[in-house]
Amino acid sequence: MTAVREELPEGRYGRGLSDAQADRTLRRVGFVLAAVALVLIGWYGWTTVAGTQVSAEVITFEVVSDHAVDTHLEVRKDSGVTAVCTLRSVAADGTEVGRRDVRLTQHSSRIDTVVTIRTTARGTSAELLGCQTA
Numbered sequence: 001m002t003a004v005r006e007e008l009p010e011g012r013y014g015r016g017l018s019d020a021q022a023d024r025t026l027r028r029v030g031f032v033l034a035a036v037a038l039v040l041i042g043w044y045g046w047t048t049v050a051g052t053q054v055s056a057e058v059i060t061f062e063v064v065s066d067h068a069v070d071t072h073l074e075v076r077k078d079s080g081v082t083a084v085c086t087l088r089s090v091a092a093d094g095t096e097v098g099r100r101d102v103r104l105t106q107h108s109s110r111i112d113t114v115v116t117i118r119t120t121a122r123g124t125s126a127e128l129l130g131c132q133t134a
Contacts (some may be wrong), residue, residue: 089131
């Protein structure tokens with residue numbers, strides 16, 4: 001019978017890492033990748049929260065005719081910052097019937113205003129799509 005060789009020929013494939021060395025290397029790479037991911041998630045969260053300078057909400061709305069919806073909008077922002085808020089009105093079937101961008105240039109930090117959204121058909125609601133700095 002022929003003998004079966006269980007080990008690799010010495011020197012043929014280079015010096016291999018032991019299991020302990022491979023585990024340490026893998027652990028270090030995993031730690032570095034986790035730290036980088038944590039920093040990226042933290043940076044994204046900070047820019048999302050800290051970058052928001054304008055917040056607003058629709059207090060009430062009133063359908064005044066088949067072609068207009070009055071919307072009471074309350075905006076909070078840094079004083080001296082110009083804000084642009086986008087409002088829309090939708091019909092009973094959910095289709096958008098009116099949209100308006102409102103530019104707020106007042107220098108106060110809290111603004112209450114009533115905005116009229118002109119519509120192409122009877123609107124049944126008013127929604128704030130969002131606000132941003134201009």
